[in-house]
Amino acid sequence: MTPPRVVVLGWGNPSRGDDALGPEFLVRAEAMAAGAPGAFEFVTDFQLQPEHATDLDGRDLALFVDASRALATPIAFTEVEPRRDATFTTHGMSPAAVLAAFRAAFGREPPAAFQLAIAGVGFELGTAMSDEAERHLVAALALFARLATTPSAAAWRRFAQSA
C-alpha cells in the first residue's frame, strides 16, 4: 500500500505545559485534514528519534512540528536539510539529524522536509498550555491550512521564503 504523500511529525510531552504544542498541533491538524483522506499521515511521539527516519520512507514531503524556546516570533517555517550535527541525545534528535539518519539507513535522499516551530514560554510538569502558546498554535494551524492546499515542495519553499 502506498503511504500518504505527506507525513507530519509532531512531538512533545502533553503534561509539560507548552511542550504539548507539537502533539496538540497534530490533533487539530488531523481534524482539519479529515476532508483529504489519504493525503496526510500524522505521527506523534514524545521525542524525535532515529526510527522516525523510517516514517519518511515513500513520502514526497515531511513536516516537523515542535515547540520552541528560541523563537522571537510566534511561529517559524523553514526548510530543513540533512545535516551532521552534534545535537543527538537519547533525549531526542533534531529534524536535520533525522533526515541525515534517513540518508544513512536507506542510502538515498530523504523527501523534502520543512520545520514548523511554535514558540512556547512555559514547560513545567503538570501545567496547562499557556494562553500565549495557544495563540501561537492558532497561527501555526492557519499556516498549515494554507500548506495543506498546496502539498508540494515548490509551494512550501515559497511559503518558507516569504515567512
Add this chain to the structure above:
Amino acid sequence: MSFELETAAQPAGLRRVAIDPVSRVEGHGKVTILLDADDRVHQVRLHIVEFRGFERFVQGRPYWELPVMVQRLCGICPVSHHLAAAKALDVIVGATHLTPTAEKIRRLMHYGQILQSHALHFFHLASPDLLFGFDSDAAKRNIVAVAAQYPDIARKGVLLRKFGQEVIRVTAGKRVHGTGAIPGGVNKALTREERDALQADAYTMIGWSREAVALVKRLHFANASLYNSFAAFRSNLLSLVADDGALDLYHGGLRARDAGGKLIFDHVDYHRYWDQITEEVKPWSYMKFPYLRTLGPDEGWYKVGPLVRVQNCDHIPTPLADAERREFVDFGGGTPIHATLAYHWARMIEMLFAAEEIKALLHDDDLLGDDLVVKGERQRRGVGVIEAPRGTLIHHYRINNNDQVMRANLIVSTTHNNQALNEAIRQVAKRYLDGRKLTEGLLNHIEVAIRAFDPCLSCATHALGQMPLAVDLVDAEGTCLDRLQRGSDGAVSQPLPT
C-alpha cells in the same frame, strides 16, 4: 559521610567549572568541578533533577489512570513506567497472579522496550565515542558521522529501534501513550496477523544483536587496558533475579552482592523493599542516595543496570545470550567486573537476550488468548518493581477509599546509581583532569563515563534550540573567566578570551 572529592576541604578561592547541561543524556543534569590555581581537582559533583514533582503530580488522581499517566515521566522508557505502575496496581486490585496471556503480553512489551532502548543507546549514543575515541573531533562524535563511516551499523540501529517500537505498538495498543497494561492484566491480546508479522523479523533481530555483541567485545578487547580501568570503581550490586536465579527483567526477587561477588541478600520480596533499601539526603543534591540498610550509607551504596544484571544472575535462560554471559563472566576471572565501560558489553548481551525472548514469546499461542484480567481482594498499598533498561525501577502507591492516589514513591534506576555516577566522574576527574588545562575532549571524558550508565535525568522538555552545553570557569568572586559552549547546532565556540 563525605566520599573522596565529594566536598572540598577549603572551597574558598577555588575555581568552579560547570558542565550544564550534560549533553547526550536524557533530560538535564549538571557536573560541577572545583579546581585550584594549579588546576588540581578538589571537588566533583553530579547534580540531577529528580521526579519529586511528578510524585506530587499524581496525588489525588484515580489509580486506574496511573499506567497511562506515568508514561509522561520519560519519553525514552515510558513502557517501563507503564509496566511498573501496572504491577503495583495488580497488588491494589488483588491480582496475585496474572493469566498466562496477560503476563506473556506484558513480557513481550517489556522486552520490546529493552531491545529498542539498548539499540538506541549503543548504536546512536555510545558508538560515536567508542568507534572514534573520546578525544576525537567533537563534530565527529555523533551518529551521522558513524553512519558515514559505518553505514551498516547506523542502518541496523534504526531498524532494531523500529522493530522494538513495533513490538510495543502491538502489545500496548499504540506507538506512544499505550494502554495495554491495566490493573490485573492487559486490555488486548495479539492477533495472529500481528504475531506473524513480528515473527518474520525476529530472527533478523537476533542476528543483528549477536553482531552488536561481537562488535562491542571487539572494541573492548582492542583497548582492554583503557576499557578495564576507565571510570572503574568497586561497589555492591543490586537487581531482580528469577526464582531459579536466572536473569529476568520483568519479575523476580531482589538480590544484592558485595563488590567481590558475595551474596548480601537473595530472593527478597520487593513488596517490602524498604526493609532492605533506604535513602540518604545530601544538602548539595536534589536526588537522594539509596543504600542497603544493613550496611549503612558509607558501605551500602550500590549500582544497578546491565553491568550488574548479567553478573548478578546465575544464568540467562536463552542459549545465545547465556553463552555470551559466560564469556563475560570468565573475562572477570571469578570476581565481578566493575569497569564502567563494560556496561556497553553487558547492555548488548541483554539486547541479545531480549531478541531471543521476543522470538520465543512470538511462538507461544498464549499471546492469542482471551483470558486477560484477574482481580481479587482489594488492597490499599501496591509496589511494582521491574528491571528497566537502565536498572531497577520501583513504583510504590497508597490509595484511599475513593480510589485516589494518596502517596507515590518512585525510585528510578538513575537514583539507585546516584553514588555510582558520582564515583565514576570522580575517577575520571582524578585521572584525566587533575592538573591539566580543560579542553572539550577532556570534558567529554566526563560525559563518556556518565553515558555508560545511560542515566535518565528526568524527562524535561526538549523544545527546539534548547540543548546547549556550556562550561564556565568562574573565580571565587563569581566572575566568569572562561567559557566553552556547544550550541544547539552542535558547534563549539569560546565566546570569552582565555
